[in-house]
Amino acid sequence: MKYYRMQQILLDPHPYAPAVLDRIFADLSGVGCNSILLEYHATFPYQGILSSAVRSNAYTSSLSE
Secondary structure, rough: OOOEEEEEEOOOOOOOOOOHHHHHHHHHOOOOOOEEEOHHHOOOOOOOOHHHHHHOOOOOOOOHH
């Protein structure tokens, strides 16, 4: 049986810089964490590199309305 050691990271209202997330992921990996739940809520980047991750039936950004 495989066990998961999970950590939730809430990115709202203070999103982390990518370099900070890299360090957090490395630290969590070092203590055996093998699953991460990232919660964006109101800070999801609807434009840019993650724009393709938005589904057509997802909530929209107030900026895109």
